Amino acid sequence: MSSKPFILLGKEIPKGKCTVLDLEVAKLHTRTTVKVPVIIERSNEDGPVVLLLAGVHGDETNGVGIVREIISQKINKPKKGTIICIPVFNIFGYLIQTREFPDGRDLNRMFPGSKTGSLASQFAYQFTNEIAPYVDYVIDFHTGGGDRDNIAQIRCAKEDKKGLELAKIFNPPMIVFSSNISKSLRYTLNKMDKTILLFEGGKSKELNPTIINEGVNGTKNVLIHLGLIDGEITVRETPIFVENAKWIRTSHSGMFKIMAKNGSFVKKKELIGVIQDPFGEFKKRVYAPFNGHIFCINKTPIVNKGDALFHISIEG
Template identity: 80%
Template sequence: MSNNPFTLLGKEIPEGKRTILEIEVAKLHTRTTVKVPVIIERSKEPGPVVLLLAGVHGDEVNGVGIIREILNQKLNKPKKGTIICIPVFNIFGYLIQTREFPDGRDLNRMFPGSLNGSLASQFAFQFTKEIAPFVDYVIDFHTGGDQRENIAQIRCAEGDKKGLELAKVFNPPMIVYSSYISKSLRDTMNKLGKTILLFEGGKSKELNANIISEGVNGTKNVLIYLGLIDGEITVKGDPIFIKNAKWLRATYSGMFKITVKNGARVKKKEILGVIQDPFGEFKKRVYAPFDCYVFCINKTAIVNKGDALFHLSVDE
């Protein structure tokens, strides 16, 4: 809960006002300073502190689009508590549309970071020390990497009761059970006793209107549920729970034609796609190995043997 006074990044945040702070990351080799904007809206009424965070991977722009739309609709102005928005966390990667930090590291494997480590590690350390302790809830927005397209989903650990409660309130098409990954932002926030939801939707380097809409509506639901903003919670349907999953991999190389819709329930031996050569001589169908849901599809045009094609639910 926010109390008087509330301090972030060494600055006292006034009640009832919008405050924009900046995390100073580093200087480029041109001596230009790179800063990450942090947009804070604090109510005059005490309440939870919610952090909305996107762009941990710089090329995952759907999350950036979600927070931008939240700002555009002024959903980040709370009647109580505090809402912090960081639309672009990995500003380096965002500038050149790459997943990694300039040191080649995945920022989401560098937490909690270290004071004198790599650039990514130092940045993770700054966040862990100066922002993470002061928030109660986090929604971290991601997309599939490369050409992998995720159905809109919330990922949370099976034993996380508070996280699952909020995941249901978010009301995505799917809720995927996912263990904490060592040195990820989600793992670090969990160890600090914070409740974190990880949203996945769409693929990198795209702005998908449906995914952005799912992210905005879900976030709005959570903010209403926690009492930060007014409104009615929107329930589109019951989310599909995926407790176990496996990747279906290519058994051949070739041009990849997809015939199944992402999010579909398919029967065993149903055709999911076709791998073919450019010369019209080779054609192999990709079949569902069992009854399952498809919740991630590799949208690449050319696949190699062993490439992950479809992420499938494994029914218990």
Template identity: 85%
Template sequence: MSSKPFILLGKEIPEGERTVLDLKVAKLHTRTTVNVPVIIERSTNPGPVVLLLAGIHGDETNGVGIIREIINQKINKPKNGTIICIPVFNIFGYLIQTREFPDGRDLNRMFPGSASGSLASQFAYQFTKEIAPHVDYVIDFHTGGGERDNISQIRCSKDDEKALELAKVFNPPMIVFSNNIAKSLRDTLNKMDKTILLFEGGKSKELNPTVINEGVNGTKNVLIRLGLIEGELSVKATPVYVKKAKWLRAQHSGMFQIRVRNGAFVKKKEVLGVIQDPFGEFKKKIYAPDNCHIFCVNQTPIVNKGDALFHISLEE
């Protein structure tokens, strides 16, 4: 007995085959069409539809590297259900290595989008209308913006039981409770009753082998748990839960030296870093305000007063 047809972007996706479709974005003024490749692997057996998506910010290349490796290792070939991969979502930003869309907007603040809005809004609308309704689970891969280096982590709402269960299965070093941001992809998919995990790892414009490996292994775990692929769950350690967090900001401008490892647990009054002027006249230490975990570090060498330096947990 055959399962019902699976239609995506107006095309019927055959069972047991690899299909590559193009999500059309726009034409450049040179008449060149810009398309986003959508790679679909459908098994011959029924099961959930999982979307793996990266590059919503064009300069966040670690996520692109994770999906590339998943395809390279053929992890995206399911025994049951369907796996959709969109390795580079914001193709414009990826080509010129910028976070934003060409209209200067953050694509991840434009959902669910509008058919008559800005270019980013129209693209978000196309995804929300054409792809989002057909998926059950989504893993959205991100990195820290600029020089902010995130320890590998899954972000989800503490009230989303299905996402939290899969976050544990993903088995990242840290699980960070964070509320949905209005007009983000996560917020929109959540309202559509889809289960979404947001992965953060590393910083922009890098291909970090450790982060990529953690992303691949975690995704594999989730696909095994959902029954799409076969295998044994890989469990390294119990994730650290960050239930509340805050940023430590620079009290001075100057040259910034980090004295602590990202992901470390530090004790109150421990020195996290030092800010110095270039003339050797002052040196200010940055202390941990309490016992806490560090899960993001700003790796920029020069900071201004007020810059976010360390993202730390607020221990209960």
């Protein structure tokens, strides 16, 4: 790597120090400026630049908890290269615990953004042009939306060889093959030839210690592999690979009782849930339609006909 100055958001980042910059989003109508803190730890030795990013959706607090724990444990202080942490990307949504930007848009469908577009689009544009070009690797932390509870997993495209290699190093319980979605952050960064891992774990509006621990340990593995920090890569077991999957939906409305554990392997015709009415008049059983691993469960207590209940890998 070259030893030329490292410039980010118009500021030169000195070696061997922690620098905190602000990515300015906009001003509220109260004239209060909304800023997103960007925490940069640059070592004395040149090396890869890794971005750890959470809170693209403001209510996905598990990701925020992961990056916060990485900073607290000083895992973000590299012996080589640079580690950038953005614990809360969509700070608007985080403040009021909502998924969207104030303009009602999903930030993760606005990339690469536009200089003159909506607020979310302008913010995406600012990131795409002022931060994304200067990073080599990105880990983007997400959770399931609403009451959908994801087992800890890395999502990557099957054809993304670099991403798949890093996903195995991360060593999550599951690796889910997932195509890039147009206008998403992952899609945009891949087009910029950046290596990105998308972590999914838990559900929105929670701080799940197990999920946070999975995210922290996996990130440490990646940083050790890339040579940014010292340590030994922790490998518990080979991740389960999910190539094809299907959402199991309910054919009835009612109270939803979960009978299967997230992450477990279920066999065809195995009882995995029960739908009941509040008056004790009917009980409809939900059976696994095929063999597979459950990697997401809708944990809402009340469901309507057609609602997704379980996301299960198709394994015959």
